[in-house]
Amino acid sequence: MPAKVVVIGSLNMDLVTRASRLPHAGETLIGQTFSTVPGGKGANQAVAAARLGGEVAMIGCVGTDAYGSQLREALLFEGIDCQAVSSVAGSSGVALIVVDDSSQNAIVIVAGSNGALTPASLQAFDAVLQGADVIVCQLEVPMDTVGYALKRGRELGKTVILNPAPASAPLPAEWYALIDYLIPNESEASALSGVMVDSLDSAKEAATRLIEAGAGKVIVTLGAQGALFADGQGFERLVAPKVKAVDTTAAGDTFVGGFAAALSAGKSEAEAIRFGQVAAALSVTRAGAQPSIPTLHDVQGFVAS
Template identity: 45%
Template sequence: MSTAKITVIGSLNIDMVTETTVVPEQGETIIGSGFSSFTGGKGANQAVACARLGAQVTMIGCVGEDAMAMQLREALGREGIDMRHVKTVPHQSTGIAAITVCDSDNRIIVVPGANYCLLPEDVLALEDVIAASDIVMLQHEIPPATVEAAIRLANKLGVRVILNPAPAMRLDDELLRQLYLITPNEYELAIVTGTEQLAQTQEQRLAAYPHPIVMTAGSNGAYYRSDETGTGHVPGHKVEAVDTTGAGDTFNGALAVRLSEGAALAEAVAFAVAASALSVTKLGAQSGMPLRHEVEAFLLGAQ
């Protein structure tokens, strides 16, 4: 069992996944090839990724007053995640994500529902939970004011914060300085920094952000930079991709777990790249997330 204690503050959704061989044009109706429903949401996904890798995980968020909320509570509870601080919001629907999968890639529409009812005062009331954490994980599927309140509280308490800025939005530099790490992809980094055009090289993209960063790059792995490590790159692994939906969330969870355990940034990024590669080989964001021994075996085989 990992020694990592991680608190995830974020969204809980039900993912409704439609598989198709053709993406419909506007006004067009087509016949799909399959449909599945999974528990999801970037917050819940990252919580599951951490739990599968052995961490002690606490989830903070909101669900609606409906059957989908029960599905989420039961599923995350089976993973051993502490759900005591997930609030039920009366007269609200649980968040959903409508996902279309075509040619092993995805397009996603998120309807936040109860996720946007997680307010700054909800987070501030849980100061003792955050203080007991090794790392707090955040994303942007909850109100921006709540994300900001959580960052400031964790910073005051001396707790490290990893922000996965998705969906992407421009962020104030004063707030960014309070983060331990930010984990955008190339597209998200351009929005976070206000860069209208992506730079020519990955190194130039990292240089556009003045603080510690890990930038994911899909099948090309991940790039990172910090004052201690300088700039580095961990290449991706060749796998047969089935569904990329949970790859980024798996990456973030794996990164947080290894950093909480005291791993160096380069080692943590390598572990996260391997975990995310394994996650795309199965359908569903959470169902595809690997266990600790699977990632370790995969890394041994890749050497």
């Protein structure tokens, strides 16, 4: 069967160390642990959607190094269609991650093979896009590729989700009208809108500006404070479940993947947001990126408890 959720984006090997705190500029700290974990926002969101009940395909690139085969195998293990995950000469993408004792993190990304994902790459797998119900994109692959994916998704009449991560500036103006759901966190909403998002009111102002720019609907994720939904008609704040955080890595990706999976299963927007919130909350109670992402059974058990 065609995948209902198609994720276009990055695959990275996460090189993760834990330390008592994040280092200052020029400082060397003694770390506590080190591990290599499959990640990348695209792959994380694909894994989340698959574990949370979606039929998922991934479009991306891995390198010809050892990490490349490991990244592909990690997706295949989750039952994700990898026919559109191409191998290109050179190194795979990597992310250098430091997590402190308060579960905050700092991340440096090296694109590697993710930079080889081009509009031509997507054209070669147009049949995968045609079979989708929901198309999910982020910003860890070339911008022209993301722009093509958004445009093609709109042409095909699919539900288009953009998680603008990482974002440091406004999106191209012509993109907004192509997006059904724009899902930034606080810092991303600030970068896109020019409004410093540090409260519910400023999140509303940022979301309003993004709607005025042309985005269909906006969901600003607010971490432990929940999420703000805006559709141009009004706002709704959805409170996050309370949990004890261990590691916030991939919480946003889990939310996006869970939201996409729920939409593809016919859930309402509100139901899909709450489903994504529960999944994200469960993810922060565990360490790592993909290892922290819960299953549909986990979410159902949490809701029932």
